[in-house]
Amino acid sequence: MLLFGGAGVFNAYQEHQRTREREQDRLLAQARVVQGNIIQNLLAVDQVLLDIRTQIPLRGTDKFNFYLKTLTDAMPGVRTLAILNADGVVHGASRPELVGINANQRGYFQEAQQNPDADMLYVAPPFHTALGVFAINVSRMIPGPRGQFAGVITATLDPEYFGPLLESVRYTPDMMTSIVHWNGIRFLHRPGLKEEAGRNLLLPGTFFSQHRNGAQESTVFSGRVYATGEERMIAQHTVRPPGLKVDHPLVVAVSRKLDGIYETWHKDVEFLGLLYGVISLLSIWGLYTYQRKHRESLLREAEAIRMVEASDHFMKAITDHIPGMVAYWTNELRCRFSNSAYLDWFGKTPEQMRDIRIQDLLGEQLFAMNEPFISAALRGERQQFERTLTRTDGSIGYTWAQYIPDKEGDKVKGFVVLVSDITKLKEAELALIDSEWKLKAIIEAEPECVTVLAADGTFQQINSAGLNMIGADSNDQVIGCKLHDMVLPQYQPAFSGLTAQVNQGEAGTLIFEIIGLNRVPRWLEAHAVPMRDRIGQITGALCVIRDITDRKKAEQELEKLAQMDFLTGLANRRHFLELAEQELSRTARYGGPLSVLMMDIDYFKKINDTYGHKSGDMVLRMFGELCRRAVRNIDIVGRLGGEEFAAVLPQTDGERALEVAERLREIMSQAEVTREHGLPIQFTMSVGVASQDGTSANIDTMLNWADDALYEAKNAGRNRVCVYKNVNEREPVAETGKSPE
Numbered sequence: 009m010l011l012f013g014g015a016g017v018f019n020a021y022q023e024h025q026r027t028r029e030r031e032q033d034r035l036l037a038q039a040r041v042v043q044g045n046i047i048q049n050l051l052a053v054d055q056v057l058l059d060i061r062t063q064i065p066l067r068g069t070d071k072f073n074f075y076l077k078t079l080t081d082a083m084p085g086v087r088t089l090a091i092l093n094a095d096g097v098v099h100g101a102s103r104p105e106l107v108g109i110n111a112n113q114r115g116y117f118q119e120a121q122q123n124p125d126a127d128m129l130y131v132a133p134p135f136h137t138a139l140g141v142f143a144i145n146v147s148r149m150i151p152g153p154r155g156q157f158a159g160v161i162t163a164t165l166d167p168e169y170f171g172p173l174l175e176s177v178r179y180t181p182d183m184m185t186s187i188v189h190w191n192g193i194r195f196l197h198r199p200g201l202k203e204e205a206g207r208n209l210l211l212p213g214t215f216f217s218q219h220r221n222g223a224q225e226s227t228v229f230s231g232r233v234y235a236t237g238e239e240r241m242i243a244q245h246t247v248r249p250p251g252l253k254v255d256h257p258l259v260v261a262v263s264r265k266l267d268g269i270y271e272t273w274h275k276d277v278e279f280l281g282l283l284y285g286v287i288s289l290l291s292i293w294g295l296y297t298y299q300r301k302h303r304e305s306l307l308r309e310a311e312a313i314r315m316v317e318a319s320d321h322f323m324k325a326i327t328d329h330i331p332g333m334v335a336y337w338t339n340e341l342r343c344r345f346s347n348s349a350y351l352d353w354f355g356k357t358p359e360q361m362r363d364i365r366i367q368d369l370l371g372e373q374l375f376a377m378n379e380p381f382i383s384a385a386l387r388g389e390r391q392q393f394e395r396t397l398t399r400t401d402g403s404i405g406y407t408w409a410q411y412i413p414d415k416e417g418d419k420v421k422g423f424v425v426l427v428s429d430i431t432k433l434k435e436a437e438l439a440l441i442d443s444e445w446k447l448k449a450i451i452e453a454e455p456e457c458v459t460v461l462a463a464d465g466t467f468q469q470i471n472s473a474g475l476n477m478i479g480a481d482s483n484d485q486v487i488g489c490k491l492h493d494m495v496l497p498q499y500q501p502a503f504s505g506l507t508a509q510v511n512q513g514e515a516g517t518l519i520f521e522i523i524g525l526n527r528v529p530r531w532l533e534a535h536a537v538p539m540r541d542r543i544g545q546i547t548g549a550l551c552v553i554r555d556i557t558d559r560k561k562a563e564q565e566l567e568k569l570a571q572m573d574f575l576t577g578l579a580n581r582r583h584f585l586e587l588a589e590q591e592l593s594r595t596a597r598y599g600g601p602l603s604v605l606m607m608d609i610d611y612f613k614k615i616n617d618t619y620g621h622k623s624g625d626m627v628l629r630m631f632g633e634l635c636r637r638a639v640r641n642i643d644i645v646g647r648l649g650g651e652e653f654a655a656v657l658p659q660t661d662g663e664r665a666l667e668v669a670e671r672l673r674e675i676m677s678q679a680e681v682t683r684e685h686g687l688p689i690q691f692t693m694s695v696g697v698a699s700q701d702g703t704s705a706n707i708d709t710m711l712n713w714a715d716d717a718l719y720e721a722k723n724a725g726r727n728r729v730c731v732y733k734n735v736n737e738r739e740p741v742a743e744t745g746k747s748p749e
Contacts, residue, residue, distance in 0.1 A: 009288055014557055016284060020277050024270070028241075031269045032228045035243035035262045038177035039226070042260045045173055047249045049085040053163045053746045054129050054252060056083065057148040060091070060161050076102040077258065087143060087166035091150070092117060093159045116145040117160055119255065124149050124157040131256045134195040134206065142205055144195055144258075168197055174198040182268040184240075190256040192216060194235075207235055219244040219259065230266060239266045294602035296582060308634065333407075333427035339386055339420055341366045350427070353397075353405075385411035385423040394430075406434035455534075457553035460539060465492045465507050468548065477555055478524025486525075494522040495531075510536045510549040519556065531560040573647040575625055576632025584646025588656045591644060595658065601701040603665030605655040606714035607672070608728040610692045612651035619689060626681050627691055634675050639668070654711060662699035662731060669729045671696040677727065694718055699732070 029470070051743045056079055076089040080102040090101035096112025111117050113405025116132035130147040136142050144165045175186040175198050209216035214234040219227045230241045242263035248254070256686045271470050301308045327334045327347035336345040342363050351361060354369060366382070367375045374397070381391040391411040398404060410426040437568045451458045457474030459467060478494060480486045494502045499520035509516045515537040523529050533556045536549040571583035579587060588604075609615075609631060616624040628651070635645045635653065644656040657665055673695055680688040696717030698710050704711075721730040723745035 009291065012039050012287070013284055016280050020273075020280065020638075022275055023276065024188045026240075027270060027273050028230075031241060031264065034179075035241065036177075036226055036228065036245065038185070038261045039243045039245035039260045041177055042173060042187070042262070043245045043247050046170070046187070046247050046258060046260070049165070050129070050131075050247070050254075051252060052083065053086060053146050053165075054148070056086075056250075057129075057146070057161045057163060060089070061148055061150055072100045073102065073104060073107065076100060083163075083171045085166055087140075087141065087165045087168075088137075088164040089162070090164075091159065091161050094121075094152075094157060094226060096121075097723065099159075100718050101533070103139070106138065109561055110654060111138075114145075116147045116162055120147055120149045120160050123255070124151075125253075126155065127253050127451055129252055129254045131189070131254050131258065133189045133191050133193045137164060141167065142191065142195075157609045170196055171198060171200065177262065180264060180268060182265040184236075184261075184263045186261040188216060188261060190219075190259065209235065215242050215244065216259065216261070218640075219246075227506070233263065240264060241266055241269055247371045323536060332429070333425070335425040335427075336414070336422055337366055338422040341382070343369070344422070347574065349429075353427075353429075381409075381411055382423075387422050388413045388415055388420050390467070405429060407431075407432045444739075457551075457555075459491075459551050459553065461491060461507075461536075461551060462548045463507075463511055463546065465490045465503075467491065474553065477524070477530065477532070477553065479521065479524035479528055491522075497523045506534070506536060507549070508560065510538050511546055513538050513546060529553055529557075573632070575628050576647050577629075578632045578635065578653070579644065579646035581648045583648065584648065584654060585707060587644045588647075588654075591656050591658050592705075592707050592710070600659050601699060602710075603657040603660045603662060603663040603668075603697060603699040603712045604707075604714045605657065605665065605669055605672075606696040606698075606711065606718040607653040607655065608694050608718055608722070609651040609676075610694055610722075615689065615691065618685070619686075623681070623683055623689060628687060630681050631676065631691075631693070634679060634695060635672065638672055638675055654714070656707075659700055661701075662697065665697050665699055666729065666731050669697050669731075673727065673729055694721040695729040696721055696728045697729060699730040 034170060059077070060076075068287065076091075080086050082090050088103050088106065090098050090103075090106055092111060093099050096110050096114070098106050098109045098111060099739060101107050105400050106229065112121075114132075115135060116130060117641060119132060120128075120130050126149055128149065130145075130149070132140055132145040132147065134144050141164075145162045146165060147160050147162040150159040150161060154346045170187060174187070174196060177183075177185055178198060184198065186197045188209055189195055192208045194207045194209060195206055210220070211217060211234060215227075215229045215231075218229060225246045226243070228241065228243045231239065233240045233242065240263045242261055244262075245260045247258040247260060260521045302309075304617050321484055328349075330347065331349065333350040333353055334345075334347040335343060335350045338344055342365060343361050344363075346356075346358075346361050351358065354361075356364075356369075361369075370378060377393070381393055385391050390413060391409075393409055395407050395409055396404065406429075408428045408430050412424040412426065413420050414422045414424060451471045454471060455473055457471065458475045459470040459474050462468050467489055470483065470486055475482070475486065478486065492500060492503055492507070499518075503519055503520055506516045506518045515535070517533065517535045519531065519533045521529060521531050532553050534551050534553045536551045539548045539550050541547050571579060573580045578584075592602065609627065612627070615627055628647075630646075631653070632647070635655070639645055639655065639657075642658055644658075645653065646655075657668060660668065676691065680690055682688050696714040696719070698713035698717060700710065717730040717732050721728045724730065
């Protein structure tokens with residue numbers, strides 16, 4: 009009893025340790041879930057702050073405020089975006105009511121002002137905002153021209169976004185989750201108790217202080233919690249986004265009551281203690297009874313005989329109710345015992361079965377099949393095998409048989425036969441095999457690619473259509489390879505995102521381009537759904553993939569036609585203006601000169617009236633071809649309508665633009681359009697040039713300036729180039745070329 013009790017105590021201690029370790033792992037896992045989500049939000053917010061800092065000027069405009077509001081609406085974890093100048097005045101914000109407020113006393117502003125670092129992401133302690141919300145501000149310093157402090161771009165994290173996140177990891181009612189700033193101020197707490205938000209946990213002896221003073225990112229402590237006074241187990245995880253420089257990290261805390269954690273263990277210990285007491289009492293009582301009956305030998309012997317008979321009856325009662333077949337055969341191969349199931353299978357009565365030979369029961373053919381197993385059992389070797397049998401009614405049954413030797417010393421007295429009827433199981437197995445064969449035939453007949461991918465994107469199964477789609481000759485070339493490796497690099501992040509989405513239990517669709525094993529590029533549209541095992545765990549993805557290469561080519565061709573003037577092959581008016589606006593924005597951002605040409609074919613109406621519109625179209629085509637040959641690849645040339653053309657010359661000042669325009673004029677004046685009948689057509693053109701270097705103008709303004717210069721060239725006699733040299737004062741000067749006689 010002492011050994012038994014010691015084993016129980018040792019087992020209880022081991023179970024207590026396992027419970028503690030298991031709960032520590034679960035709490036740390038939940039803390040890591042919250043940590044990962046916060047890191048993703050901080051990285052996303054930091055990228056937005058950097059984009060605002062590099063792209064948006066520091067001044068308050070309605071367009072700028074609308075841009076900030078658009079960014080805020082697109083980021084569920086951000087409540088407000090604002091930009092403050094060097095004095096702390098809000099010059100722009102996603103909430104108009106904040107514009108003009110002086111926030112120079114706010115901690116997030118003073119921290120960046122006192123410790124300016126353009127590479128630092130400042131995570132301010134929680135505070136009550138001007139709108140009455142208890143929140144955390146994440147900020148980036150705005151550097152001036154010399155790197156000095158010029159203001160702050162700040163994002164207010166929305167507590168209503170992180171609250172549901174904390175709730176989502178609570179798997180028991182006694183569980184508490186918190187987000188705490190590195191200075192000890194609690195930002196959020198779930199379940200939501202108002203007095204918990206804003207509590208300072210950075211006190212001597214608190215678990216938060218121990219975590220902060222330690223060197224580990226993750227810690228687990230047990231004991232009395234300072235904030236609630238309860239006995240709890242608490243897991244804490246420091247949030248430090250990789251590759252991101254932050255002044256103060258956050259800490260995620262997840263805890264449970266110790267009573268709740270060890271509730272089941274306490275019940276088990278109480279039960280084992282009660283069981284131990286009962287067994288002890290029963291053992292004492294049994295020993296006492298045994299000693300008393302030992303003194304009554306004759307009565308005990310009679311009782312023993314009666315108990316043996318009762319035992320035989322009990323054993324038969326038990327075996328008759330067992331669904332399997334049980335029998336005992338002597339070493340002479342005669343039956344000494346069989347239960348009801350055994351009798352029913354062979355259709356025998358107890359009298360017919362008693363002392364029957366096994367050869368007579370099984371028949372010569374079945375006995376010959378079982379004889380090797382029988383011989384092995386009589387040698388003392390346990391046997392197990394499957395057998396197909398025909399019942400007395402003629403039906404086919406499947407069984408799983410075991411022959412268990414009955415040994416007394418080295419002698420085998422016989423063997424016990426245990427037979428289980430596995431007919432239904434076998435039929436289900438055969439049906440499953442048949443179903444799998446049919447399913448494989450259906451998949452192989454599918455004209456689209458059907459493939460099964462492992463959780464890491466490795467091919468596990470693919471049909472013939474899929475092999476043809478990726479240029480493989482057999483499954484051996486594909487199985488074990490990753491579809492991700494065939495995807496072109498620019499689509500690999502999106503494909504990885506689809507894989508992650510499916511591994512989280514969501515279906516998804518993606519269009520991407522691959523290079524197959526035959527090095528042929530293809531556009532594919534994949535629809536993926538999660539594959540689960542019998543217990544619901546996601547094991548991979550089932551993908552149906554369609555080849556949309558022809559469709560994508562058609563779309564690209566349509567897009568090209570929508571952007572091109574069909575007659576000249578140049579950009580049409582809409583596409584030209586889009587490209588010109590992009591180039592003007594690039595010049596405004598990175599600096600440098602830019603010039604615009606407005607070109608018009610002289611007397612084009614006269615050409616149409618004299619030679620016909622077909623000849624006029626030939627002149628337009630010749631003009632477009634000569635323009636394409638004469639300009640650089642980076643230059644943009646488009647037909648604005650009729651005989652009117654324009655060109656944008658990036659990184660080209662007025663002097664160089666004049667040279668380009670004059671060269672184009674000379675090329676056009678020397679060109680000839682050959683007709684089927686009659687003399688060739690010669691034509692000239694007039695050009696207006698407008699340039700800007702360091703000035704700020706939109707494309708419409710520059711086109712108007714160039715158009716004014718073109719008008720001047722026409723008034724001066726055509727076949728010439730006019731240039732605006734002083735754009736700000738709009739003084740057209742410098743004519744070149746000459747008028748045709």
